[in-house]
Amino acid sequence: MIEMQGVYKTYPNGVVALNGLDVTIDQGEFVYIVGHSGAGKSTFTKLIFREEQPSKGKIIVNNKDLSSMKWRHVPMLRRGIGVVYQDFRLLPRMTVYENVAFALEVIEESPKTIRKRVMEVLDSVGLKNKARFIPDELSGGEQQRVAIARAIVNHPGVLIADEPTGNLDPDTSWEIMRILEEINASGTTIIMATHSKEIVNTIKKRVIAMEDGIIVRDEHRGEYGYEI
Amino acid sequence: MKFRTLNRHFKEGTKNIWRNSWMTIASVGAVTTTLILVGVFLVLMLNLNHIADNLEEDVQIKALIELTAEESQVEEIGEKIESISEVESVTYATKEEELENLIDSMGEQGSVWEMYEQDNPLHDVYIIKTTDPLDTMNIASEIEAYEGVDRVNYGQDYVQNLFKFNEYARNVGLVLIFALVFTAIFLISNTIKITIMARKREIGIMKLVGATNAFIRWPFFIEGLLLGVLGSLIPVAVIVGGYYYLTQNMEILSRFNFMQILPFQPFAWQIAGLIIGIGACIGVWGSVMSVRKFLKV
Ligand SMILES: Nc1ncnc2c1ncn2[C@@H]1O[C@H](COP(=O)(O)OP(=O)(O)O)[C@@H](O)[C@H]1O
Numbered sequence: 001m002i003e004m005q006g007v008y009k010t011y012p013n014g015v016v017a018l019n020g021l022d023v024t025i026d027q028g029e030f031v032y033i034v035g036h037s038g039a040g041k042s043t044f045t046k047l048i049f050r051e052e053q054p055s056k057g058k059i060i061v062n063n064k065d066l067s068s069m070k071w072r073h074v075p076m077l078r079r080g081i082g083v084v085y086q087d088f089r090l091l092p093r094m095t096v097y098e099n100v101a102f103a104l105e106v107i108e109e110s111p112k113t114i115r116k117r118v119m120e121v122l123d124s125v126g127l128k129n130k131a132r133f134i135p136d137e138l139s140g141g142e143q144q145r146v147a148i149a150r151a152i153v154n155h156p157g158v159l160i161a162d163e164p165t166g167n168l169d170p171d172t173s174w175e176i177m178r179i180l181e182e183i184n185a186s187g188t189t190i191i192m193a194t195h196s197k198e199i200v201n202t203i204k205k206r207v208i209a210m211e212d213g214i215i216v217r218d219e220h221r222g223e224y225g226y227e228i
Numbered sequence: 229m230k231f232r233t234l235n236r237h238f239k240e241g242t243k244n245i246w247r248n249s250w251m252t253i254a255s256v257g258a259v260t261t262t263l264i265l266v267g268v269f270l271v272l273m274l275n276l277n278h279i280a281d282n283l284e285e286d287v288q289i290k291a292l293i294e295l296t297a298e299e300s301q302v303e304e305i306g307e308k309i310e311s312i313s314e315v316e317s318v319t320y321a322t323k324e325e326e327l328e329n330l331i332d333s334m335g336e337q338g339s340v341w342e343m344y345e346q347d348n349p350l351h352d353v354y355i356i357k358t359t360d361p362l363d364t365m366n367i368a369s370e371i372e373a374y375e376g377v378d379r380v381n382y383g384q385d386y387v388q389n390l391f392k393f394n395e396y397a398r399n400v401g402l403v404l405i406f407a408l409v410f411t412a413i414f415l416i417s418n419t420i421k422i423t424i425m426a427r428k429r430e431i432g433i434m435k436l437v438g439a440t441n442a443f444i445r446w447p448f449f450i451e452g453l454l455l456g457v458l459g460s461l462i463p464v465a466v467i468v469g470g471y472y473y474l475t476q477n478m479e480i481l482s483r484f485n486f487m488q489i490l491p492f493q494p495f496a497w498q499i500a501g502l503i504i505g506i507g508a509c510i511g512v513w514g515s516v517m518s519v520r521k522f523l524k525v
């Protein structure tokens with residue numbers, strides 16, 4: 001469960017990205033974050049895995065208060081949260097297999113478990129036969145599937161996806177959405193910032209709309225609600 | 229940390245050396261150059277020290293007894309010298325023995341001195357060695373003041389210059405070696421820093437997946453260690469090989485017994501160990517320094 005109370009975020013350069021956020025997201029929910037560019041969607045997601053810290057306010061993730069969390073506990077927090085970005089963020093010099101395995105090496109899993117689990121998860125995103133490729137040898141959709149595989153390989157409770165289909169063509173985007181829905185069906189909370197009106201209006205989920213750092217709309221089975 | 233994780237870090241560190249082959253060559257080159265210089269300096273310094281020690285060992289004081297001194301007075305002088313705590317040994321030589329030694333040491337030309345055998349111009353002497361050669365001058369002037377001692381002889385100018393030169397050479401050598409090592413650390417930390425700039429994004433991604441700082445740092449640590457050790461291989465070969473050649477071809481010099489250089493065993497191997505150790509330290513230090521500031525993500 002994720003809970004934010006009165007959260008503000010001002011960047012060091014003075015830009016106010018979040019201007020008082022109150023929101024609760026329950027375990028197993030699928031939430032779209034929509035809004036114009038610069039509305040604060042990415043900042044909102046970054047607070048959840050403590051890539052950024054709020055200037056003010058309280059954030060609780062998996063029953064842990066992030067404001068009092070020590071630096072050395074941050075890796076533990078992040079192991080429970082998968083993150084997927086528009087630009088994939090794969091380790092460019094590692095193979096697909098190594099990229100996914102990395103998330104398990106970090107938690108010191110046994111090589112046997114790693115091999116089994118990595119192949120399992122690569123199979124679930126349809127990339128079992130590309131395990132030995134490096135990211136540059138893959139299409140955008142394939143790279144995003146590797147990123148998703150890495151994000152879910154250690155069974156995180158939450159998956160955050162910041163415009164995961166932003167760089168992909170429509171067909172590939174639907175493919176990614178199908179995978180995300182599957183992951184959600186297995187109980188993982190999904191928080192997805194997106195600009196895709198088609199996706200939001202077709203696959204109906206909870207919609208949180210943001211403008212200038214505040215939430216202006218929060219509806220279950222909501223609409224995209226903007227013209228672009 | 230579990231053993232398998234250490235194993236993983238080792239593999240990763242080794243892989244990085246291959247992946248960044250150009251940077252590897254640059255760093256190893258920097259370490260190699262420095263270590264050859266450091267090695268040559270070390271060999272020079274330690275041998276100079278050794279020779280200097282030998283020379284200092286050879287320094288002795290001759291106290292010349294007055295020609296008119298009584299036998300009892302001579303004995304008394306001997307006892308007084310022996311009672312000085314800084315004195316290591318005292319031996320007595322008559323003027324006949326002294327002349328014999330002189331003639332022997334002159335070799336061919338010694339015969340010229342044989343004519344003095346009838347009318348010996350030399351003095352009976354006490355030959356004194358001090359425990360610390362640096363006390364030579366003080367002890368000498370103390371003995372010179374004794375009644376019955378005509379004068380003392382210890383190669384006054386020679387000894388003073390020798391001590392000054394030795395101290396100077398030691399200090400200059402130490403400063404040079406430190407300067408070289410720091411240059412090398414700077415060079416390697418800079419080369420690794422360049423590779424890390426390129427890897428900055430990668431480090432960010434690793435932290436995103438929940439890697440701890442230690443987890444990220446280990447492969448770099450091992451990489452630095454390997455770079456340092458790789459960089460010490462050529463210097464070790466050059467220094468050990470060069471020193472072997474030198475010791476095999478130094479017979480001419482070693483005829484002058486004060487020019488004894490240190491024997492190949494175990495000196496060359498000690499230097500080799502020292503070079504590998506310095507290389508490893510340079511590598512580790514360079515990599516740890518350069519990775520540090522990228523970990524605050
Ligand atoms: N690291 C940063 N430093 C300074 N300003 C930032 C930073 N990241 C985002 N911002 C600013 O904060 C505001 C919100 O950005 P962001 O959260 O990325 O919005 P969105 O993802 O909705 O486009 C924007 O005005 C943006 O320029």
Ligand SMILES: [Mg+2]
Pocket residue numbers: 041042043162
């Ligand atoms: Mg954004």
